[in-house]
Amino acid sequence: MAKTVIALRDLRGLTIPEPLAAPSAPMADRRARPLHDLRISVTDRCNFRCTYCMPKDVFGADYEFLPHDEILSFEEIVRMARIFHGLGTEKIRLTGGEPLMRKGIERLVAMLREALPAVDLTLTTNGSALKAKARALKAAGLDRVTVSLDSLDDATFRAMNDVDFPVAKVLEGIDAAADAGLAPIKVNMVVKRGVNDRQVIDMARRFKGTGHIVRFIEFMDVGSTNHWRMDDVIPSEQVVRLISGQFAIEPANANYAGEVAERWKYLDGSGEVGVISSVTQAFCGTCTRARLSTDGQLFTCLFAQRGYDLKALMRAGRDDEEIRGAVAAIWAGRNDHYSEIRTAETARSRKIEMSYIGG
Numbered sequence: 001m002a003k004t005v006i007a008l009r010d011l012r013g014l015t016i017p018e019p020l021a022a023p024s025a026p027m028a029d030r031r032a033r034p035l036h037d038l039r040i041s042v043t044d045r046c047n048f049r050c051t052y053c054m055p056k057d058v059f060g061a062d063y064e065f066l067p068h069d070e071i072l073s074f075e076e077i078v079r080m081a082r083i084f085h086g087l088g089t090e091k092i093r094l095t096g097g098e099p100l101m102r103k104g105i106e107r108l109v110a111m112l113r114e115a116l117p118a119v120d121l122t123l124t125t126n127g128s129a130l131k132a133k134a135r136a137l138k139a140a141g142l143d144r145v146t147v148s149l150d151s152l153d154d155a156t157f158r159a160m161n162d163v164d165f166p167v168a169k170v171l172e173g174i175d176a177a178a179d180a181g182l183a184p185i186k187v188n189m190v191v192k193r194g195v196n197d198r199q200v201i202d203m204a205r206r207f208k209g210t211g212h213i214v215r216f217i218e219f220m221d222v223g224s225t226n227h228w229r230m231d232d233v234i235p236s237e238q239v240v241r242l243i244s245g246q247f248a249i250e251p252a253n254a255n256y257a258g259e260v261a262e263r264w265k266y267l268d269g270s271g272e273v274g275v276i277s278s279v280t281q282a283f284c285g286t287c288t289r290a291r292l293s294t295d296g297q298l299f300t301c302l303f304a305q306r307g308y309d310l311k312a313l314m315r316a317g318r319d320d321e322e323i324r325g326a327v328a329a330i331w332a333g334r335n336d337h338y339s340e341i342r343t344a345e346t347a348r349s350r351k352i353e354m355s356y357i358g359g
């Protein structure tokens with residue numbers, strides 16, 4: 001058993017009860033959740049300063065992003081993806097920061113596709129560079145994209161991204177992604193009370209019948225810099241009520257176990273919308289996601305305070321089997337269920353920023 005067991009105490013002082021000797025897929029954590037998805041943050045930088053995610057007062061001109069030698073190389077990312085795939089991961093999402101800002105992102109997509117031909121490979125983007133990159137991303141082997149768009153009202157959107165970026169350019173990006181075949185496209189809208197909650201219906205109407213799926217996301221207490229307050233959260237239940245006041249909808253079954261969005265279909269057959277209720281209806285019980293930060297820390301919860309330093313293992317010359325043993329042991333010991341135990345107190349605790357851990 002000796003070789004596959006990593007001294008997990010070395011990984012930033014976090015300990016795991018029982019290291020695994022011979023991990024085999026599929027494996028599950030202490031709450032019987034498999035390791036199905038991996039989100040990889042490929043950069044901690046973003047060209048937007050969304051007020052609820054990377055507010056300018058924190059991520060200003062003097063903010064120190066990770067230096068280049070601290071971030072995982074493409075080869076290291078592919079190596080980690082292979083190891084996770086060997087432990088049961090079937091879906092990989094590239095995110096950030098803004099993943100399209102990572103130089104050569106198309107090359108990373110091609111490398112991942114070559115290494116893992118059958119994996120479901122997706123990317124979440126603010127859409128600002130999608131018009132320029134959609135075709136190349138598809139050609140490199142990307143399956144789909146999710147585009148974040150918080151409002152169709154230009155003034156509201158420019159204020160929310162806080163860099164004066166226009167709605168029209170994101171819409172062009174969505175069109176380019178559709179033309180390239182990166183479909184079905186999901187459009188994510190974070191709904192914040194008093195900011196964009198009056199634009200829910202417009203958003204639903206704009207994409208109804210297009211094949212794109214709008215998902216309304218509750219404003220979450222990720223990180224420690226976005227001044228989150230429960231009062232600013234519009235519960236998904238309210239969003240569904242608003243939409244059903246305008247269009248006939250009915251609940252639809254999940255596409256697969258662990259799907260985060262609750263699906264609602266238009267009765268006239270013109271598509272569907274989704275709601276993601278991580279604040280008001282915690283879905284920790286079915287959370288099958290691991291997150292790899294830009295600098296190679298493994299996080300087993302979006303709301304975690306600390307990660308496990310897999311980059312250190314790679315750069316210390318550990319072989320794949322040893323790292324696989326470490327990841328398996330970390331997952332086997334996973335017990336987090338933050339959203340189920342959220343209180344005003346935990347919401348105030350210091351957590352990792354979403355731009356770094358990957359949204």
Ligand code: SAM
Nearest residue numbers: 053096097098124125126148188190219220359
């Ligand atoms: N830059 C890319 C983008 O804009 O989609 C990827 C990273 S971003 C962190 C991923 C997603 O997280 C976006 O849809 C964003 O709106 C969402 N997000 C960020 N902070 C959030 C928060 N506090 N609550 C809910 N969603 C949030």
